[in-house]
Amino acid sequence: MTKIEWVMQQVQTLIDQKQLSEGCRIPSVRQFSQQLGCSVSTVVEAYARLVSSGVLESRIGAGYYVCKRSTANVLLSEHAIEYNREVDPLWISRQSLDAHEGMLIPGCGWLPKEWMPEQTLRKALKTAAKSDSSFLIDYSAPHGHTNLRRYIARKGEVYDVMLNLKQIFISDSATHSIDLIFRHLLKTGDTVLIDDPCYFNFRALIKAHGLNYITVPYGKNGPDVEVFKQVLQFQPKIYLTNSGIHNPTGAALSMQTAFEIAKLAEQSGLIIVEDDIFAEFEYLHAPRYLTLLGLKQVIQIGSFTKTLSAAVRCGYIIAHESIIDQLIDLNIATHFNTSHLNAEIIYQALMDSSYIRHIEWVKKQLQKHMMDTIKKLADLDIHPVVMPKAGIFLWCQLPANIDAAQLSKSCLTQGIILAPGNSFSSAQNAGQYMRFNVAQCIDKKVFDVLQQCLNELKLQDTA
Numbered sequence: 001m002t003k004i005e006w007v008m009q010q011v012q013t014l015i016d017q018k019q020l021s022e023g024c025r026i027p028s029v030r031q032f033s034q035q036l037g038c039s040v041s042t043v044v045e046a047y048a049r050l051v052s053s054g055v056l057e058s059r060i061g062a063g064y065y066v067c068k069r070s071t072a073n074v075l076l077s078e079h080a081i082e083y084n085r086e087v088d089p090l091w092i093s094r095q096s097l098d099a100h101e102g103m104l105i106p107g108c109g110w111l112p113k114e115w116m117p118e119q120t121l122r123k124a125l126k127t128a129a130k131s132d133s134s135f136l137i138d139y140s141a142p143h144g145h146t147n148l149r150r151y152i153a154r155k156g157e158v159y160d161v162m163l164n165l166k167q168i169f170i171s172d173s174a175t176h177s178i179d180l181i182f183r184h185l186l187k188t189g190d191t192v193l194i195d196d197p198c199y200f201n202f203r204a205l206i207k208a209h210g211l212n213y214i215t216v217p218y219g220k221n222g223p224d225v226e227v228f229k230q231v232l233q234f235q236p237k238i239y240l241t242n243s244g245i246h247n248p249t250g251a252a253l254s255m256q257t258a259f260e261i262a263k264l265a266e267q268s269g270l271i272i273v274e275d276d277i278f279a280e281f282e283y284l285h286a287p288r289y290l291t292l293l294g295l296k297q298v299i300q301i302g303s304f305t306k307t308l309s310a311a312v313r314c315g316y317i318i319a320h321e322s323i324i325d326q327l328i329d330l331n332i333a334t335h336f337n338t339s340h341l342n343a344e345i346i347y348q349a350l351m352d353s354s355y356i357r358h359i360e361w362v363k364k365q366l367q368k369h370m371m372d373t374i375k376k377l378a379d380l381d382i383h384p385v386v387m388p389k390a391g392i393f394l395w396c397q398l399p400a401n402i403d404a405a406q407l408s409k410s411c412l413t414q415g416i417i418l419a420p421g422n423s424f425s426s427a428q429n430a431g432q433y434m435r436f437n438v439a440q441c442i443d444k445k446v447f448d449v450l451q452q453c454l455n456e457l458k459l460q461d462t463a
Contacts, residue, residue, distance in 0.1 A: 144170020
């Protein structure tokens with residue numbers, strides 16, 4: 001705790017103990033500094049922060065006074081969030097983001113905060129703070145952070161893709177990227193092709209843009225080629241998918257399937273939007289449509305949320321130069337600019353030698369907990385549909401006659417947030433499936449609560 005924070009704590013203690021009441025004038029800066037034995041400047045800064053946080057108010061020429069307690073703040077602190085809404089594509093995210101301390105979230109799509117490279121980020125923040133003032137004050141260049149784009153271009157070489165900097169745009173997140181792509185390439189009523197199951201936010205974005213969608217079943221090797229061929233008659237404009245580690249199944253695209261889908265897309269003129277957000281978790285890289293078709297028909301997006309920080313939002317789009325130019329114009333019209341500071345922080349973290357070690361550590365941990373989670377779920381008669389080669393997800397089938405939505409609501413009362421299958425399936429035929437995040441399944445309580453709730457549901461079924 002810093003001296004400033006200590007002084008703030010002393011003031012708050014006096015208020016909490018009713019020694020300073022609402023509307024009461026507090027000691028002057030000089031009086032309080034003498035009373036606490038610290039500098040005047042320390043107390044000035046402490047008082048200023050307490051004013052900013054709504055604890056004190058400053059009256060010109062009259063000193064500092066204790067603010068009245070906000071009724072709104074009292075209500076917010078006293079009422080817990082209730083989750084009674086029906087399970088829908090955003091149900092899992094809302095629960096996971098609202099989860100209070102002590103809740104477990106094996107249904108979420110991110111790593112535990114303890115797994116994230118906090119010290120690397122803190123070091124990157126310090127470096128960014130000492131960088132050129134343009135990162136702190138100015139707007140970014142239209143394409144975004146130059147050195148970060150160079151880094152992304154180098155990463156593309158892993159997939160035998162040679163990029164120039166004009167083919168890369170730095171966005172604020174993968175979701176921001178999809179939003180821009182939809183706005184640019186589609187109009188209300190157009191059709192998007194998606195996997196079934198797929199990441200639930202894909203459908204939420206499609207709905208928000210007033211678009212239609214059709215689905216293709218996704219198996220252990222990728223989309224069903226025959227169904228894919230059939231649905232092209234509906235003339236979808238875009239195919240939105242994961243090529244590497246698939247969400248939610250954990251499957252990886254096979255070379256044969258990738259080649260056949262690429263050939264169909266080329267013949268039909270279909271644009272593939274390839275969400276590559278989980279690429280860092282792969283041991284062996286799955287084929288990419290970008291490699292097979294190039295920038296003529298493929299747009300690739302990604303972000304650094306899963307491996308670096310969800311708080312420092314930063315993503316990217318790889319596309320043909322003409323599309324990037326048009327997306328930049330659209331971004332200026334709708335967002336004006338992206339966060340140059342976030343991009344600089346991310347770049348500095350990526351350049352730190354500890355980042356590579358962090359990724360290797362994460363992959364080993366995921367491999368270990370993947371096997372451990374599979375064994376523990378098997379004891380509950382819950383089994384993966386696909387055995388993932390890497391990543392954080394297990395797509396599992398529940399025991400007979402167990403409904404995933406009912407199980408999720410039952411577990412929620414015990415402080416466990418799950419991800420029921422129909423949140424990922426537009427066909428609504430995944431009622432017996434569940435997505436598990438192995439990195440969030442470490443606590444024994446997850447399996448104890450699952451066992452308890454499964455037993456209760458089985459008893460209800462036989463009653």
